[in-house]
Amino acid sequence: MAGMVPDQTPATSGDGYRRVVGPLLLPTWAMIGIFLVVPVALMAVYSFLTKEFRGGVDWQFSLAAYDQFFLNRGLFGDEPPVMEWTYITIFWRSIWQAAVATALCLAIGFPTAWFIATRPANTRGIWLFLITIPYWVNLLIRTVSLKFLIRDNGPLNEALMGAGLIDGPLPLVNTNLAVQLGLFYSYLPFMVLPVYAAVERYNFAYSEAAADLYASRWVTLREIVLPIVKPGIVAGCLLVFIPSLGAFLAPDLLGGAKTFMIGSLIDEQFKGSLGNWPFGAAVSMILMTLVMIALLVYARSTAKGGAA
Amino acid sequence: MSDAIDIRRVVKRYGTFTALHGVSLTIRDNEFFTLLGPSGCGKTTLLRMIAGFEDVTQGEILLFGQNIAGLEPDHRPVNTVFQNYALFPHMSVLDNVAFGLKMKGMAAGPRRARAGKMLEMVHLSAFADRLPAQLSGGQQQRVALARALAPEPRVLLLDEPLSALDLKLRQAMRVELKQLQEDTGITFIFVTHDQEEALTMSDRIAVMSAGHVQQIGSARDIYEAPVNRFVADFIGETNLLEVEVASVQAGMARVVLPGGQQVTCPSATDTLGRHALSIRPERLSLIAAEGDMTATVERVVYLGTDLQLLMRLDGGADMQVRIQNSARTDVPQIGARLGLRIEEGAARLLAD
Known part of the structure; x- marks a missing residue:
């Protein structure tokens, strides 16, 4: 075969091409290596090492971290193993909290993005700018500020009591709702920006065509607008x-x-001498695996939907 | 014949800009009616007001006797073929065509059957499962047509539907559209800036300019009896001569031509003084003898079917003459001085 046919490899994959482009790709490979492969690999390796009591690790292979996550062997580790629910419960709660925060972001972010995208083109930049301004302030400061706003003698409760709507302060701090609000406030722009980009590209002639064909506004939103801007909504939901x-x-x-939540659980494992680095790494690996599986399932379902 | 649409003194303002200055016109049932005019004349605004996409600032729009000015678009029994089709990109061709039927509550079975029939009508049955992006421009245009016709509207609105197609396809679609309109018996309101499209398809045409209707009539009416300079100039080509009116009565005027000769012609005005006289280039013939006017050939332009002669009258005005390009035609020499004869009744005195 090789002797019969003259070489017809296109110039873009020939040796010459590789000689030129190969070195130019080095910075990209270096970036991916240093910031993606090495950290994830370190995390994976650490999750299989033995805990060192002052923090850090002993370079000795161990499954103890995963064992601790999934199995309960009693206080002294000598009982027959049963399923450990503590960490799974934390995972489940985290997923729920993140889902509620994402739903809140979508409920507020979609109308906001729609509003901005339907302003005259020369004022849209200003609205987007206003959305991003609060995010110049450090996340810690913003979260603490939110706590001050919603605490028992904070402005929100005092205003509600002043208006006579409630008799005593609403206990907001230290509740699931407070955490959901905090997450919502932290990540709202990550919803607004991709949804805005999708709505801004949306051709409003489709809405006119739908109305012309007897679709009400809600039906138009459901059947025409949402399916067309869906990529932006999906991107926003993932980013939140x-x-x-x-x-x-x-x-x-x-x-x-x-x-x-999971974040706090992981955070604790790397703090001071009470931490457990292999366990923290294992929790991170489990979290990352879950997210990856969810993304793959989603990608496959949309690929099938698009082909049908 | 009853009236499908009755537009009564409709005004449209955008802030301080007035797009339509009290337009009134009636469109009969089963009619192919065209709104013709240059861009910015208000024709699309008027169409969008009928569809319900633009509010009516003042006036009434009656659809079969019912005032629809306040109705939302989804409550009007009219459908639109959009300029760039606006086919739903995430739906198959069949689902696009079936959308209006679905919104009207038709069950899935009959809906798909009817949508399939509509696709058959526009010769696209083989493409039912494709997405719009997988079709050519001409095919998308047909889908848009099938989609708008599927719910059996009483009036179909077409917003420059052919402007995105190439010339051959456009010419073929003209014939098909007219055929479709006659077969379905649906009233078509067609918006275009292309006079040839308007002349070839329409039962009647409203020529619009600057937010006013200039003239309404059949293709023959507006071509052969334009009422004013704008219509005469916009529809086809014409020679506009400034002439003195010697006498005028009962729609006929006696005018003095630049050479001093006098002719009698139909008149759109009943006042004396200086007015514009419109003479179509193909209604002038060249004669060796003294004609109604005398002119010198300055240039001969070869157009294939015709020859266009650019001539200068003895008085100084330019004249265009068109003669058929046949084997028997004597092509005049540049510089030749020839008589021009106006065909009987072919000149027309304009109001303004």
């Missing part, structure tokens, strides 16, 4: 959900013991 899942500032500052 994933960091919310691993967040620790909002749950630490606004929540209590009952609102403990």
